[in-house]
Amino acid sequence: xxxxxxxxxxxxxxxxxxxxxxxxxxxxxxxxxxxxxxxxxxxxxxxxxxxxxxxxxxxxxxxxxxxxxxxxxxxxxxxxxxxxxxxxxxxxxxxxxxxxxxxxxxxxxxxxxxxxxxxxxxxxxxxxxxxxxxxxxxxxxxxxxxxxxxxxxxxxxxxxxxxxxxxxxxxxxxxxxxxxxxxxxxxxxxxxxxxxxxxxxxxxxxxxxxxxxxxxxxxxxxxxxxxxxxxxxxxxxxxxxxxxxxxxxxxxxxxxxxxxxxxxxxxxxxxxxxxxxxxxxxxxxxxxxxxxxxxxxxxxxxxxxxxxxxxxxxxxxxxxxxxxxxxxxxxxxxxxxxxxxxxxxxxxxxxxxxxxxxxxxxxxxxxxxxxxxxxxxxxxxxxxxxxxxxxxxxxxxxxxxxxxxxxxxxxxxxxxxxxxxxxxxxxxxxxxxxxxxxxxxxxxxxxxxxxxxxxxxxxxxxxxxxxxxxxxxxxxxxxxxxxxxxxxxxxxxxxx
Amino acid sequence: xxxxxxxxxxxxxxxxxxxxxxxxxxxxxxxxxxxxxxxxxxxxxxxxxxxxxxxxxxxxxxxxxxxxxxxxxxxxxxxxxxxxxxxxxxxxxxxxxxxxxxxxxxxxxxxxxxxxxxxxxxxxxxxxxxxxxxxxxxxxxxxxxxxxxxxxxxxxxxxxxxxxxxxxxxxxxxxxxxxxxxxxxxxxxxxxxxxxxxxxxxxxxxxxxxxxxxxxxxxxxxxxxxxxxxxxxxxxxxxxxxxxxxxxxxxxxxxxxxxxxxxxxxxxxxxxxxxxxxxxxxxxxxxxxxxxxxxxxxxxxxxxxxxxxxxxxxxxxxxxxxxxxxxxxxxxxxxxxxxxxxxxxxxxxxxxxxxxxxxxxxxxxxxxxxxxxxxxxxxxxxxxxxxxxxxxxxxxxxxxxxxxxxxxxxxxxxxxxxxxxxxxxxxxxxxxxxxxxxxxxxxxxxxxxxxxxxxxxxxxxxxxxxxxxxxxxxxxxxxxxxxxxxxxxxxxxxxx
Numbered sequence: 001x002x003x004x005x006x007x008x009x010x011x012x013x014x015x016x017x018x019x020x021x022x023x024x025x026x027x028x029x030x031x032x033x034x035x036x037x038x039x040x041x042x043x044x045x046x047x048x049x050x051x052x053x054x055x056x057x058x059x060x061x062x063x064x065x066x067x068x069x070x071x072x073x074x075x076x077x078x079x080x081x082x083x084x085x086x087x088x089x090x091x092x093x094x095x096x097x098x099x100x101x102x103x104x105x106x107x108x109x110x111x112x113x114x115x116x117x118x119x120x121x122x123x124x125x126x127x128x129x130x131x132x133x134x135x136x137x138x139x140x141x142x143x144x145x146x147x148x149x150x151x152x153x154x155x156x157x158x159x160x161x162x163x164x165x166x167x168x169x170x171x172x173x174x175x176x177x178x179x180x181x182x183x184x185x186x187x188x189x190x191x192x193x194x195x196x197x198x199x200x201x202x203x204x205x206x207x208x209x210x211x212x213x214x215x216x217x218x219x220x221x222x223x224x225x226x227x228x229x230x231x232x233x234x235x236x237x238x239x240x241x242x243x244x245x246x247x248x249x250x251x252x253x254x255x256x257x258x259x260x261x262x263x264x265x266x267x268x269x270x271x272x273x274x275x276x277x278x279x280x281x282x283x284x285x286x287x288x289x290x291x292x293x294x295x296x297x298x299x300x301x302x303x304x305x306x307x308x309x310x311x312x313x314x315x316x317x318x319x320x321x322x323x324x325x326x327x328x329x330x331x332x333x334x335x336x337x338x339x340x341x342x343x344x345x346x347x348x349x350x351x352x353x354x355x356x357x358x359x360x361x362x363x364x365x366x367x368x369x370x371x372x373x374x375x376x377x378x379x380x381x382x383x384x385x386x387x388x389x390x391x392x393x394x395x396x397x398x399x400x401x402x403x404x405x406x407x408x409x410x411x412x413x414x415x416x417x418x419x420x421x422x423x424x425x426x427x428x429x430x431x432x433x434x435x436x437x438x439x440x441x442x443x444x445x446x447x448x449x450x451x452x453x454x455x456x457x458x459x460x461x462x463x464x465x466x467x468x469x470x471x472x473x474x475x476x477x478x479x480x481x482x483x484x485x486x487x488x489x490x491x492x493x494x495x496x
Numbered sequence: 497x498x499x500x501x502x503x504x505x506x507x508x509x510x511x512x513x514x515x516x517x518x519x520x521x522x523x524x525x526x527x528x529x530x531x532x533x534x535x536x537x538x539x540x541x542x543x544x545x546x547x548x549x550x551x552x553x554x555x556x557x558x559x560x561x562x563x564x565x566x567x568x569x570x571x572x573x574x575x576x577x578x579x580x581x582x583x584x585x586x587x588x589x590x591x592x593x594x595x596x597x598x599x600x601x602x603x604x605x606x607x608x609x610x611x612x613x614x615x616x617x618x619x620x621x622x623x624x625x626x627x628x629x630x631x632x633x634x635x636x637x638x639x640x641x642x643x644x645x646x647x648x649x650x651x652x653x654x655x656x657x658x659x660x661x662x663x664x665x666x667x668x669x670x671x672x673x674x675x676x677x678x679x680x681x682x683x684x685x686x687x688x689x690x691x692x693x694x695x696x697x698x699x700x701x702x703x704x705x706x707x708x709x710x711x712x713x714x715x716x717x718x719x720x721x722x723x724x725x726x727x728x729x730x731x732x733x734x735x736x737x738x739x740x741x742x743x744x745x746x747x748x749x750x751x752x753x754x755x756x757x758x759x760x761x762x763x764x765x766x767x768x769x770x771x772x773x774x775x776x777x778x779x780x781x782x783x784x785x786x787x788x789x790x791x792x793x794x795x796x797x798x799x800x801x802x803x804x805x806x807x808x809x810x811x812x813x814x815x816x817x818x819x820x821x822x823x824x825x826x827x828x829x830x831x832x833x834x835x836x837x838x839x840x841x842x843x844x845x846x847x848x849x850x851x852x853x854x855x856x857x858x859x860x861x862x863x864x865x866x867x868x869x870x871x872x873x874x875x876x877x878x879x880x881x882x883x884x885x886x887x888x889x890x891x892x893x894x895x896x897x898x899x900x901x902x903x904x905x906x907x908x909x910x911x912x913x914x915x916x917x918x919x920x921x922x923x924x925x926x927x928x929x930x931x932x933x934x935x936x937x938x939x940x941x942x943x944x945x946x947x948x949x950x951x952x953x954x955x956x957x958x959x960x961x962x963x964x965x966x967x968x969x970x971x972x973x974x975x976x977x978x979x980x981x982x983x984x985x986x987x988x989x990x991x992x
Contacts, residue, residue, distance in 0.1 A: 006843065007840050016544065017542065039906075041878035048510055049611075052508050071571075095503040146908065146910070393636075409535050411603065425600070
């Protein structure tokens with residue numbers, strides 16, 4: 001073969017490879033979520049990674065920019081396909097396509113990777129996993145309440161203690177109602193002013209109520225002297241908006257009363273508050289108090305397709321942010337009602353609500369709180385049978401086969417290195433013990449077993465304690481036909 | 497909202513949606529494969545779905561045909577990315593990139609979807625799952641033998657009986673050796689004639705030895721009178737090729753002797769036969785006779801990158817093909833040694849061997865033989881609490897919460913339909929029983945439980961047997977606080 005230029009081996013930007021300990025821990029986490037969802041009668045469904053681009057609600061990509069946000073490509077028929085960017089749009093397609101045969105309401109769940117064609121950055125990946133649950137065909141907010149209760153149960157099952165999480169609930173209709181009440185319903189002629197008001201509300205965290213008040217009125221000059229024009233609302237309308245932004249009170253009942261005030265005069269707003277009241281009541285009937293399911297007007301959720309209740313699962317325990325400041329861990333999932341999404345495909349209205357977990361973020365949280373679900377423990381390695389004498393590899397093969405037949409994870413050393421490198425390999429594999437048979441042992445019908453865990457203990461003891469000789473024997477001989485028993489004894493010791 | 501044109505909900509061609517029973521069964525199958533591979537010391541690794549196009553060994557796609565066989569697209573940096581089309585090329589990239597920190601030999605496994613941009617057809621999908629295991633860094637054919645033994649163990653663990661499968665092993669070097677022996681080594685000047693010989697060999701199944709003999713010599717006229725030019729080999733060379741194509745004998749030892757004959761005079765051919773001999777010996781040492789691991793010169797494997805031993809896992813039980821003819825089920829996986837693949841990225845040679853299972857094909861096979869691993873059993877549905885009285889939905893919510901707290905899969909009916917439709921829904925969900933509480937029962941502090949399984953039995957009995965009244969009661973009342981106990985009793989009955 002002629003020498004050719006080598007290709008550089010590199011993982012694409014924004015993607016990750018994952019190692020066995022994390023894969024196993026994450027699989028346990030996913031299994032616990034599945035069990036929780038199954039208990040609520042949700043059933044699994046799987047859709048492909050690829051959908052027609054128009055299914056995802058994007059317009060056909062133009063030839064020059066086929067990948068705005070999503071990865072898109074054409075198939076052999078020149079149809080535009082895209083990698084899914086969430087699990088909701090594919091579900092809507094699936095339900096619309098199989099509508100008649102599905103039970104209604106249809107509760108389903110699915111975990112899967114989604115893809116974003118965005119600039120990757122710290123914690124921002126181009127492929128990441130979501131775990132979604134959705135109820136399609138239920139107009140009642142009992143379905144929303146159920147999903148919030150299920151989210152709470154799921155977090156507890158995963159090891160998050162009560163008090164360390166809260167499911168926050170808001171309703172898009174309430175803010176719509178406030179906007180209606182101040183004379184800015186969702187219509188083209190109000191577009192500019194609505195936007196100003198929404199932007200002002202969005203700055204509450206940063207500027208406080210005083211700053212928002214200025215932005216809703218005449219405008220605001222910042223420290224640098226830059227002036228931001230205001231929405232020019234009258235005082236009473238400003239008061240109305242501020243009543244909304246400050247509606248979160250000590251109890252759900254008080255919050256609901258404050259929201260009622262803020263949305264007064266708008267049918268849509270009152271409907272929204274009524275729905276929140278129902279959700280809180282359903283939750284309470286199921287035994288979920290406001291320590292777990294909380295009405296909170298600050299929940300926004302970015303996606304445009306939400307039409308009613310929106311939820312956020314927040315972990316409330318403290319962590320330290322990148323600047324060393326203590327902060328709450330924050331959101332690990334969220335969702336809401338999206339009554340219009342299946343309707344894109346069908347003539348009848350199809351109400352739906354759902355909840356999506358950010359899998360890697362939740363996984364990181366569980367590691368932070370040392371949840372046993374994701375605790376790796378020491379990864380168990382296999383027993384390694386060393387190759388002392390290449391001529392006798394058939395005999396070694398027989399030993400590993402016997403170990404495996406007894407259910408013992410075992411492997412034959414398959415490289416070409418000598419004894420020392422083989423021992424290093426066994427260490428790297430985290431082997432509990434190695435099996436050694438040189439020609440001397442073979443002649444006597446014996447094998448040596450070297451217990452690497454006791455061996456390591458003994459080695460440590462040499463430095464710290466003269467009496468290390470009282471440690472269990474780290475290496476010993478047994479008759480060939482006692483190999484499996486002896487290895488199992490070593491493993492039992494390790495587990496003891 | 498204005499009426500807009502509806503998007504048609506359609507699954508893209510060549511892709512599938514999957515239902516819960518199949519997902520659960522397949523997950524059990526994958527878990528069994530994982531357990532088998534773990535026992536051999538293989539560890540999990542996961543790579544992303546997307547790789548740089550050059551990593552996959554394709555040249556950069558040209559703008560007009562970016563998707564020849566693979567789905568390709570450009571990211572925001574205009575780098576070409578592709579969806580992986582197998583799991584081997586990404587593994588080679590992963591190993592090359594992480595070479596220094598990995599144990600060597602490095603045994604790993606992974607299951608995952610791969611993508612092909614080909615015309616879909618019956619049984620030909622654009623997204624399908626493979627389950628691969630590979631050993632990288634072991635030059636010894638003991639690694640190939642190990643993978644064959646592991647494949648045999650895995651099939652048995654999945655419920656395939658001994659005698660119903662065989663792992664067939666061949667070696668690319670043997671055919672190379674035969675070509676060398678007839679004066680046609682792999683060199684540009686022999687390219688045309690080699691191709692003729694290979695094509696002739698490939699027609700053995702269709703034309704028999706006589707047809708192949710003609711094609712190796714002067715050429716062959718078919719029934720329609722069309723003439724195919726031959727390779728114009730001399731008689732002794734033709735005899736040599738035919739010795740190879742007919743080398744499969746009754747025992748491994750005889751087959752090896754026949755191959756030795758056919759490859760005589762070629763160092764590469766003898767090396768190949770020697771390797772096959774070693775593999776058979778290793779297998780035997782591990783307790784795997786030729787009923788399980790069989791030397792078979794007919795195994796070809798399409799992929800160009802194989803450099804030595806190649807394997808095919810074949811299921812030998814009979815099925816009926818689309819023409820109604822009895823045939824063997826055939827291949828469910830295969831693999832081989834690919835010593836050059838990691839070497840694309842690195843200067844040192846990195847030997848490797850692997851085995852890939854076609855997951856959906858194996859799944860279909862296990863269903864055919866009624867393997868308990870994929871046996872669905874009756875899918876258990878959840879208990880459904882009916883909504884008789886919308887005002888009292890909080891009380892129903894309490895009941896489902898109590899059932900779930902006891903570990904019983906349960907759901908509240910969340911639709912808006914009446915009693916009859918709710919019962920139909922419960923049937924569709926395969927519910928074991930429904931819980932009913934109208935205002936009469938509520939007044940008495942009672943609930944009704946309707947056992948749908950006993951109910952169905954009783955209904956059947958009415959037609960067949962007048963004594964149906966002796967059946968267990970299909971519907972009965974219990975006190976509200978005995979609900980959970982009573983439901984568990986119904987479930988226990990069903991399981992009895």
